Amino acid sequence: MAKPPAGGVFCNTYPSAPACTGQQPACTYCHVAPPQRNDFGAAVASELAPGAPRPLSDNDFAAALPTALRAVEALDSDGDGVTNLVEFQKGTLPADPRSVPAETGGCSGGTNAQYDVCRYDARFAYKRVLLDFCGLSPTYAQLKAFAALSADEQRAKLDAELDRCTQSEFWRGKNGQLWKLAHPKIRPVGSLKSGEDKGAIPLADYYDDYALYAYAQLDDHDARDVMTAKYYVRRETNPTRYTKETSLPSQYVDEAHRAGNITSSWSLIYFVMFTALPRNAASQAYRGYLGYDIAKQEGLFSIPDEPRDYDAKGVTAPACAACHATLDPLSYPFRNYQGLSLTAFNTSARYIPNRLETYFPDVAPNITQTPEAGYLFGQPVKDLVEWAQVGANSDAFAIAAVTDYWKLLVGHPPTPEENAEFVATWRRFKGTHNYSVQRMLHDLIRTEAYGAP
Ligand SMILES: [Ca+2]
Ligand SMILES: [Ca+2]
Known part of the structure; x- marks a missing residue:
C-alpha cells in the first residue's frame, strides 16, 4: 500500500539526512511506483511489524517504521x-x-598555479560572475587588476560586479538568463503565441508571463509575486525595462481572482485548455513553482476520502488513487478558471463563477459537486488565491527558487556535500532577505559550491 506518512517518519528518524532538509524523500525512495517496492523498500517491509495483520493502518505503519528502518x-x-x-x-x-x-577529501591543493582548487578562490568567482551574469569573460587586464586587490576589496568588487551585470540584457533581457529559468514554468509554444513573435494559431501572449517572472526576480522585488501578484508587468525594450501595470489588454482574470502567472492567459489557455477539472494546470504549478513533480511521486500529501472522482475519470482505482488523493484536491481550486473556449473565445482565460455548472454540466453526473476549496501540502485552502499564498510562503517555494539558481550558476542541483551551504542559502532567502533574489545571489556567489575551482 502507498503510505504517505512514510516520508515524514523517515525524516523524524533521520533528521539530518540530506533527503530531509526542507523536503521529504520521494515515494521512489522505497517504491518503484506505489504500491510496488524497490529492493530497499522490500527489505524495510520484511522488518515492518512482522506478523501483524495486513494492511496496516497509517498509524500502525508510522509506529512500526522507525524500528524497521x-x-x-x-x-x-x-x-x-x-x-x-x-x-x-x-x-x-x-x-x-x-x-x-562522491569521494570527498580527495582534493589536494597546490597543483594548479592559477587557482586555489580546494577552497573559495575570489579570482575564480570573479571570472564566473562575469560569465554567468554579464555573459563575458574578464580580460587579462581586468583579472590582473582584480588579483591586485586586497581580500576585502575583492569581495566588494564581486558584489559590485554582480549588481552591474544583473542590469545587463544578458541577465534580464528577452531570452536572457532569467528567461531561461522561466522556460520550464511557462512552457512556451511558438505556434500558439499571440502578440510579438505571433505564431500560426495565436492564442495567448506568454511574454507577459516572462515579464512578471523577470520582474519578481529583479531589483529586490518579492520573488513570491510570480505566484501571487495581483498586478501585471509590461516589458519595454532597448534597454529592457519591466514596469508594473494594473491591467494589460492580453490578460482577463479579474483582480480578486488573480494569482500571478498561475492565472495568466497563457497558463489558463495552455494548461487548463478544454478540461473541466484542470489537473494539468495544478500539477504544472506545483512542479513549476514548488518543485514537486507528482508524476514522479514527489510531494504527495494524501487527503483522507480522496480522490472523489467528480469527473468520473476512474481515478479511485488503486493504481491511480496514490497520486490522485493529492492531485485532485490540489486541482479543485482551479474549477472556476476557464481555459480555452473555441465557441466563445471571449470567455477564455477568465474566472467564471459556476464555470462547471455553466460550461461542463454534462461531463459527469457529479461534476457540479466539485468544490472550489481544496488542499495544498495537506492544508485546506478555500480557493486558488489562498492556494497560491500558502504555496508562495512554503519552504518548498524557497527551496525550488534557490534550486533554480543553484542549477544555473553552480551547474547542478545541490549535492550532499553542498547541502549545508544550500540550506543556509534558501533559509536566508526566505528569512533575512525577504525573498529578494538579488540579495540571495550575493550569498550564492560567496558559497564554496560556486567559488571553489
Ligand atoms: Ca547501497
Ligand atoms: Ca545506492
Missing part, C-alpha cells in the same frame, strides 16, 4: 558497497546502485 541500516540493499545507513547520511539512494556517495 533501523533493522536494515547495516544492509546494502542495492549492492553498491555502501550500507543503507551511510546512504541515508550521505544523501544517496539506497535502492539505486548508480547513486553512491
